Amino acid sequence: xxxxxxPTELSIPTLxxxxxxxxxxxxxxxxxxARKVLYGGFDKRPAVIIRVENANEVARVIALAGETGLELAxxxxxxxxxxxxxxxxxxVLDLSPMKQIEIDVxxxxxxxxxxxxxxxxxxxxxxxxxxxxxxxxxSVGIGGITLGGGVGYLVRKHGLTIDSLLAAEIVTAxxxxxxxxxxxxxxxxxxxxxxxxxxxxxxxxxxxxxEVGTVVGGLLILPxxxxxxxxxxxxxxxxxxxxxxxxxxMPAMPMPGVPEELVGQVVIFAIMCWAxxxxxxxxxxKPFRALATPLMxxxxxxxxPQIYPPEDPDYHPTAVAHTMFIDTVxxxxxxxxxxxxxxxxxxxxxxQLRTLGxxxxxxxxxxxxxxxxxxxxxxxxAAFYDGTPxxxxxxxxxxxxxxxxxxxxxxxxxxxFLSEEGPERVRAxxxxxxxxxxxxxxxxxxxxxxxxxxxxxxxEAT
Ligand SMILES: Cc1cc2nc3c(=O)[nH]c(=O)nc-3n(C[C@H](O)[C@H](O)[C@H](O)COP(=O)(O)OP(=O)(O)OC[C@H]3O[C@@H](n4cnc5c(N)ncnc54)[C@H](O)[C@@H]3O)c2cc1C
Numbered sequence: 001x002x003x004x005x006x007p008t009e010l011s012i013p014t015l016x017x018x019x020x021x022x023x024x025x026x027x028x029x030x031x032x033x034a035r036k037v038l039y040g041g042f043d044k045r046p047a048v049i050i051r052v053e054n055a056n057e058v059a060r061v062i063a064l065a066g067e068t069g070l071e072l073a074x075x076x077x078x079x080x081x082x083x084x085x086x087x088x089x090x091x092v093l094d095l096s097p098m099k100q101i102e103i104d105v106x107x108x109x110x111x112x113x114x115x116x117x118x119x120x121x122x123x124x125x126x127x128x129x130x131x132x133x134x135x136x137x138x139s140v141g142i143g144g145i146t147l148g149g150g151v152g153y154l155v156r157k158h159g160l161t162i163d164s165l166l167a168a169e170i171v172t173a174x175x176x177x178x179x180x181x182x183x184x185x186x187x188x189x190x191x192x193x194x195x196x197x198x199x200x201x202x203x204x205x206x207x208x209x210x211e212v213g214t215v216v217g218g219l220l221i222l223p224x225x226x227x228x229x230x231x232x233x234x235x236x237x238x239x240x241x242x243x244x245x246x247x248x249x250m251p252a253m254p255m256p257g258v259p260e261e262l263v264g265q266v267v268i269f270a271i272m273c274w275a276x277x278x279x280x281x282x283x284x285x286k287p288f289r290a291l292a293t294p295l296m297x298x299x300x301x302x303x304x305p306q307i308y309p310p311e312d313p314d315y316h317p318t319a320v321a322h323t324m325f326i327d328t329v330x331x332x333x334x335x336x337x338x339x340x341x342x343x344x345x346x347x348x349x350x351x352q353l354r355t356l357g358x359x360x361x362x363x364x365x366x367x368x369x370x371x372x373x374x375x376x377x378x379x380x381x382a383a384f385y386d387g388t389p390x391x392x393x394x395x396x397x398x399x400x401x402x403x404x405x406x407x408x409x410x411x412x413x414x415x416x417f418l419s420e421e422g423p424e425r426v427r428a429x430x431x432x433x434x435x436x437x438x439x440x441x442x443x444x445x446x447x448x449x450x451x452x453x454x455x456x457x458x459x460e461a462t
Contacts, residue, residue: 007069010047010091018060022051022097034094035086037075038139040316040387042083046073049092055203059175061093062201065450066173073453074197076114077141081321082420084197084453085144095143098203103128108209109166114143114202118152122305130209131304132164133157136246136271138308146205147196148416149370151378153217153273153307156241156358158210162193162368163359167206170199173446177203191441194370195430196415197454198438199445212304216274216281219309220288221258221296224249224266224341229334231291232268233353233377241358242276243284249337250350252295262295266341272299273307317348320396321382322403323417325375325410329353333406340402346383346395351402354378371434372412379406380417415455426455 012025024034025048034049047070052058065072071090078085078096086092098115105128112121119138125131133154134145142161146168150161158164167181170192178200180189191199222228229249236245247270252262272288274281278301285299326333337351355377365371381402383395415429430438435457442449443459452458 008067010064010068010070012048015048015050015064019050019052019057022053024049024051035092036316037078037080037083037086038316039079039081039083039319041318041392042086044083044086044088046087046092047089049094051094051097053097055169055171055177058093058095058171058201058203059177061091062171062173062450063175065091071453072450074143074201074451075141076143077117077139077145079137079140079144081417082455084455087453090453093201095141095201095203103130103209105130108211109206110209111204111206112142113204114141116142118142118145119305119308122308125209126212126303126305128209129211129213131212132161132207132209133159134161136308137311138305139311142205143202144197145416147192147194147202149194149414150416151354151356151360151414153215153244153246153271154210154212154275155354155356155360156244157275159359159363160370161207162370163363164208164210165193165205166208168192168202169204170202172200173448173450181206187441188445190367191369191438193368194415195438195441195457198442198451198457200451212275214278214301215304215307216278216285216299216301217272217307218298218300218302219296220268220270220272220294220299221252221262222268222270222288222294223292224268224338225292226331226334226338228268228291229337230329230331232270232288233329233334233355235287235291236355237357237376239284240276240280242281243272243274245273245355246271247353248350249341249353250348251341253348257296257298259295266338267295271307271309275304317384318387318392319348319382319384320392320399321380321417321419322399323378323380323414324403324406325372325412325414326377326379326406326408327410328408329377336405340398340405344383344398346385346398348382348384349398350380350382351406352380352382366433369430369434369438370415371431372414375410375412378414381406418455423456426457429455430457
């Protein structure tokens with residue numbers, strides 16, 4: 001008969017001796033600030049938040065979660081759409097102090113610790129004219145975005161973030177620190193490139209850097225009509241792969257530079273990024289500018305880190321969203337988009353369109369745990385709500401209807417844009433053989449599902 005030991009009580013005073021100055025409990029003055037994550041609506045009260053400085057400390061917190069039986073939330077940048085980096089009554093393992101970077105300029109590689117944000121790492125690599133692509137927002141943690149895939153301003157030129165991942169250090173459920181790459185624990189290396197936080201806590205990533213330096217990029221606002229939207233998408237698909245763009249079709253927000261009369265009008269709010277020869281970039285951008293007279297045009301040669309828009313650290317929106325892939329945005333689809341955006345009165349509502357292809361599509365679907373390589377356009381439909389459950393239900397119903405109207409047969413989903421949407425949607429992120437392989441690897445490396453506060457792949461034993 002198996003004898004189970006009773007769980008150990010969590011002792012904050014004991015933890016304070018182990019992690020001096022880096023343990024935050026409910027009685028601490030900084031608790032309310034420390035328990036915040038980017039998204040509002042996740043008002044959870046962890047038993048403790050522990051800020052770790054190295055892999056040994058990570059292993060100690062993992063052991064503590066096992067000993068106490070408390071839920072473990074792993075936090076790098078705190079941007080989880082699903083609120084997974086906080087927990088009610090559990091332990092938050094906060095990697096934000098881990099910000100070391102080692103850049104090997106001749107070999108164009110960098111080891112970067114998981115507590116860095118995309119902007120922090122990009123600013124350092126930019127000093128050498130080098131970069132790795134992350135997403136559209138500088139404050140996103142490299143931890144979460146890398147483990148899920150990473151779709152951003154260099155996606156068509158250099159692929160996903162994981163396509164530039166050469167190795168990682170990861171602390172597994174049994175407390176071992178493993179270096180994983182194509183030859184060491186290749187199964188785990190495959191799984192962490194898209195499989196999220198299911199397999200352990202990543203402490204350090206080794207990236208292949210690319211020569212990026214100056215890009216021709218920035219904000220281009222065009223009037224939105226079904227013709228301009230369809231035209232924009234056709235151009236972005238046929239453009240050379242040096243050009244990646246993120247087109248947010250949405251009502252214009254009040255912001256510096258946006259004329260007052262434009263606020264509330266549906267526009268194409270696009271961030272353009274040409275990573276290549278400057279003159280060729282200007283040429284490639286001409287047809288976009290010719291779609292309609294731009295309402296704002298800030299696209300120009302800039303150092304790559306400036307592509308990340310400025311951010312307000314006190315921004316904690318409450319939002320509902322649906323992520324999906326579609327094949328085309330023709331005039332009919334564009335009309336649907338306009339119709340939905342004009343029919344809602346949510347304070348912010350958007351259809352975000354990201355054209356894929358290029359380097360992203362050249363990676364075989366089974367080479368990493370991110371399998372959606374033949375998907376052509378990533379769409380995120382989202383709306384803000386006012387924080388009340390009533391408004392949340394109204395906005396969610398609109399998002400669901402909108403997503404249904406856009407569906408074209410590609411049933412996949414990008415894991416890093418999923419909210420808490422249930423097991424079916426996690427399966428959509430990992431179709432077919434990808435799921436089977438992840439399930440087998442999860443069952444070996446985390447048989448008790450210690451890492452379960454994520455888009456979860458439950459192991460066999462649970
Ligand atoms: C404003 C905003 C913009 C975004 N834009 C993009 C975009 O353009 N492209 C894109 O691809 N994604 C984008 N995302 C999604 C983003 O990639 C995910 O939310 C990602 O998980 C955030 O990483 P994080 O480290 O900040 O989050 P956290 O909340 O800290 O982590 C999220 C989850 O990832 C896992 N995790 C994080 N770090 C580790 C680690 N070191 N080891 C093990 N598991 C870990 C955990 O399960 C954790 O719950 C965006 C999100 C936001 C909020």
